[in-house]
Amino acid sequence: MNSAGTWATVTSGISFSQFENVLGVLDVPAMSKNTFLKKEVEVEKVWLKHIDNALVEAGIEERRLAIEKGDVDDGMPFITVIVDGGWSKRSYGHNYTATSGMAVIIAERTGQLLFLGVRNKYCCICDRATKIGMEAKPHLCYKNWDENKPSTAMEQDINVEGFKMSEKMHGVRYKYFVGDGDSSVYAKLVQNVSYGRTIQKLECANHCIKNYTGHLHKLAADKTFPPDSRKLLKQSIPRLTAAARGAIRHCADEGETVDDSISDLKNWPYHVFGEHAQCRNYFCQKVESNENLKIITNAKLLDEITALVSRLEQKAPRLIKNKTSNAAEFYMSLLAKYNCGKRINLGQRGSFQRRCYVAGSERSCLGTKPI
Known part of the structure; x- marks a missing residue:
C-alpha cells in the first residue's frame, strides 16, 4: 500500500x-x-x-x-x-x-x-x-x-x-x-x-522565430521611434513572424538552396510593408505598393528590422532542413x-x-x- x-x-x-x-x-x-x-x-x-x-x-x-x-x-x-x-x-x-x-x-x-x-x-x-x-x-x-x-x-x-x-x-x-x-x-x-x-x-526553427518575435516586440515598445511607426510595426508582427517561418518551411519542403532561403528572408519585411518588386510567385503576385514601407523607413525602423532578419540569415545554413x-x-x-x-x-x-x-x-x- x-x-x-x-x-x-x-x-x-x-x-x-x-x-x-x-x-x-x-x-x-x-x-x-x-x-x-x-x-x-x-x-x-x-x-x-x-x-x-x-x-x-x-x-x-x-x-x-x-x-x-x-x-x-x-x-x-x-x-x-x-x-x-x-x-x-x-x-x-x-x-x-x-x-x-x-x-x-x-x-x-x-x-x-x-x-x-x-x-x-x-x-x-x-x-x-x-x-x-x-x-x-x-x-x-x-x-x-x-x-x-x-x-x-x-x-x-x-x-x-x-x-x-x-x-x-x-x-x-x-x-x-x-x-x-x-x-x-x-x-x-x-x-x-x-x-x-x-x-x-x-x-530549431521554432526557437529562432521565437527570438525574432521577441526582438520585434521590443522594437515596437521602444518609444524612441515615432508612435505611428511603432503602431504599424506592432500590427505587422504576426505577419512578419509567419512570413519568416513560412520561408524556412518552403525552402525545406521544396529542397531549395540556402541562397534561396536568404533571399526570401531578406524580402519578407518589404513584402509585409507593401513593396513587392522582389517577391517570388509562390507566395505573392501583387504589383501595387502602399505608404507603409515609407512610414517604417522614415522612422528608421526598417534598418532595425533588417538587422534582426540578418541574424536569421546567418543561421540559414542550419535552418535549411526546417528541424525543430x-x-x-x-x-x-x-x-x-x-x-x-x-x-x-x-x-x-x-x-x-x-x-x-x-x-x-x-x-x-x-x-x-x-x-
Whole structure:
C-alpha cells in the first residue's frame, strides 16, 4: 500500500506534504516522511530499469533504420538527434542557481529517448553533516556535480557524456543534432567527443522565430521611434513572424538552396510593408505598393528590422532542413507535470532525479506518438 501511495504521489506531480493533506481530509493515516523516502527509492529502481530497456531498444531501432537508409560514415551508422536541457527551478532568464539539472538526447527519426542524464550539486544529508563538523552517515547520495561549478554547465556535461557513449551504447554516431540557440553545447561536443569535428548543429526553427518575435516586440515598445511607426510595426508582427517561418518551411519542403532561403528572408519585411518588386510567385503576385514601407523607413525602423532578419540569415545554413526540438520540448512538458511545475525544491535527496525517470518512462511508453 505504501509503495502504491508513493508511486501515485510522484506520478501525480505532487509532493509528500500534498499527499499527506489529501489523506488527512479523507481521515486516512499516512506513512511517515522517512517511509515515503524509502519507498521512493524502491520504485525508482522500477522506473530506471524500464528506461534502460527502452533506451537499448530505441538504439537498436535507430541503428537498423540508419543502415537501411545508407546513413553510414567510416563503417559507423549516423543519425540526427534532438537535445535539450532543464533545471529543477525556474531561472526567469537571470537566476541560474538550481541545485539539479538534466538533459535528454532524443532520436529525430523515431522520437524515441536515447539518453537521459541528471546532475545534482546538493545532498541534504552531506550538507547537514558538514555544518556540524561530522562525517555523514552511510546513505544513498545523489550528489554528482561540484557545488562550485555553475548550474548552467550541467546541460553541456550531460550532452558530452551522451555523445561519448553513443557508439558503445547504441552503435551509432550522432552526426547531426537539433538544438536551441545555446552555442556552448556545440563547442563542448566538438572539443570533447572523439568524432566531435564531424558533428553538425541544426537550429530549431521554432526557437529562432521565437527570438525574432521577441526582438520585434521590443522594437515596437521602444518609444524612441515615432508612435505611428511603432503602431504599424506592432500590427505587422504576426505577419512578419509567419512570413519568416513560412520561408524556412518552403525552402525545406521544396529542397531549395540556402541562397534561396536568404533571399526570401531578406524580402519578407518589404513584402509585409507593401513593396513587392522582389517577391517570388509562390507566395505573392501583387504589383501595387502602399505608404507603409515609407512610414517604417522614415522612422528608421526598417534598418532595425533588417538587422534582426540578418541574424536569421546567418543561421540559414542550419535552418535549411526546417528541424525543430518539439520532441525534447514534449519531454520537458512531461517533466514539468511531475516536477510540481518547479514550484517545490525537489533537489535535496534525489526526488528531482526520480521524476526525470518517470517523465522518461512515460515518454518511452508513448513511443513515436505525433508531436
